[in-house]
Amino acid sequence: MLRKYQTSIGSFTRKSTFFWASVGATVGLANLWQFPYLASIHGGGLFILLYLACLLIVTLPLMVTEAVIGRHARHGIVLAMDGMVKNAGCPPFWRLAGPLSILAAFVVLSFTAVFGGIVLAYIFFGATDRFEGASAASATAVLSELVSDPGHYRQFMAWHVFFMILVVAVSARGVVKGLERSMRMIVPCTLLLMLVLFGLAAMRGSLQSGIDHVLVMRPEQVTAASIKAAFFHAFYTLGLGMGVWAIFGAYSTSHTRLKRSILAVVLMDTLVAIMAGLMMFSVAADGSSLEGERGFSLLFVSLPVALSGLPYSQVVIASVFLLVVLIVWATGLSLLEPVVGWFREWTGAPRGWSAVIVGLAVWFAGLASLFSFNLWTDYRIGGATVFRWLELVAGGIVIPAVAILIATFAGWCITRRFAATILGNAPVVFRRIWFWVMRLVLPVVAAWIGLQYTLFSLGSLCDNGSAAIWCQQPTASAEAQNRAPEDSPVEEDVPPKTPEEAVLPAENGQPEPDENAPKEGDILYHSV
Secondary structure: OOOOOOOOOOOOOOOOHHHHHHHHHHHOHHHHHHHHHHHHHHHHHHHHHHHHHHHHHHHHHHHHHHHHHHHHHOOOOOHHHHHHHHHHHHOOHHHHHHHHHHHHHHHHHHHHHHHHHHHHHHHHHHHOOOOOOOOOHHHHHHHHHOOOOOHHHHHHHHHHHHHHHEEEEEOOOHHHHHHHHHHHHHHHHHHHHHHHHHHHHHOOOOOHHHHHOOOOOOOOOOHHHHHHHHHHHHHOOHHHHHHHHHHHOOOOOOOOHHHHHHHHHHHHHHHHHHHHHHHHHHHHHOOHHHOOOHHHHHHHHHHHHHHHOOOOHHHHHHHHHHHHHHHHHHHHHHHHHHHHHHHHHHHHHOOHHHHHHHHHHHHHHHHHHHHHHOOOOOEOOOOEEEEHHHHHHHHHHHHHHHHHHHHHHHHOOOHHHHHHHOOOOOOOHHHHHHHHHHHHHHHHHHHHHHHHHHHHHHHHHHHHHHOOOOHHHHHHHHHHHHHOHHOOOHHHOOOOOOOOOOOEOOOOOEEEEEOOOOOOOOOOOOOO
């Protein structure tokens, strides 16, 4: 067995693989169910410019830092941070960034796999014409039957298992035969299918409606909440704080230009989000049927209803959710990789067994989220389901904490000479911006985002009748309840409706929420 710091975890064979794998890691569900909504209510093209500014000034330096740390050490985030902290002579406290990254990746993957199971099921639902002539009530009933109905939880579990098999089967084949080959196939196919669907939406729908909602600049809609929403989306949509960039940096070839590739990845991620918004608002009858929709209500209710009126709707809906499956599959592979890499470095176990063991652990942990939508929906701690707490801890505490640790370590512990060494050949202007962002800007921004996320989330639990201690304090609960949606960065960046918001047809034909279903906001924003 290889000793510590002698573990070979593998590497890519082509320099372009880093780009394809990184695009697969960054393009996630948030590009589909969150970005179009944010752009439509926060100024359209002006919000896109704000979002790009947040990416380039704040989050891009952190992405580069995680990647170059992994590349310099040629290890996953745990051993990479361990070695760099020792070499820099800094206190062991900074090494916490490694284990916390693995924890965040594990937790986020556990409920991402649950979402992947839902999307897989929707390919089947679309192909079998479950949405023929669908209304909002009937489409929500389909989602409720799969996710929220306690009598159908085994079917939900089967789709969950199916998705995990897809992820583990690829990972078990290794870095080259599994991850590299799959990413070089999945991501280009995803982009090609998106272009085809975009062309269909432009021909069959109203492309001008999509342009009006997403690209047209509306200065009157830009407020302080728009800047907050741009910061939150930029921070949570790129897979930061979960060891993904470190492991991809460790796998990258010596002649891969990391900084240039990461910039290209950021621009590609933004382009995909813009295209998704244009497609969604183009296929809607008048564009307004999707206004105010995001999250599960947009992806699994409003979108199938809008697509059901198109010719050959069975093929179209199945193709759309095939696209979504490819996106979530690439996300799952990216999130599993740092955990498998860490497990191999920790135990020295073969790649195949490491992938299977970690995959089983992720599947088992995912059952807590899955059951939170049906069997355990009435069992709440502090007003929240188990899934809600998992997402809150990962998104509000662990991921921001990792960002703060890595940024402060890079900005305050390592020397400028060593920083220049690991950054490689970079313009002087970039180095100076990187240094001050790491030292001052990013720790403050990450702390602010994490604090706002956590406080608002805890306050919003009081709406579920929670008797938790924070609900007894008027300042916390009143602020959460009185704050308008536009004033809350977390609320602006989260899908507001949960998949278990079952609806029953009322006498007047309008959907009526099930009184046993969780309330709005039970799914927060996360790095999917």
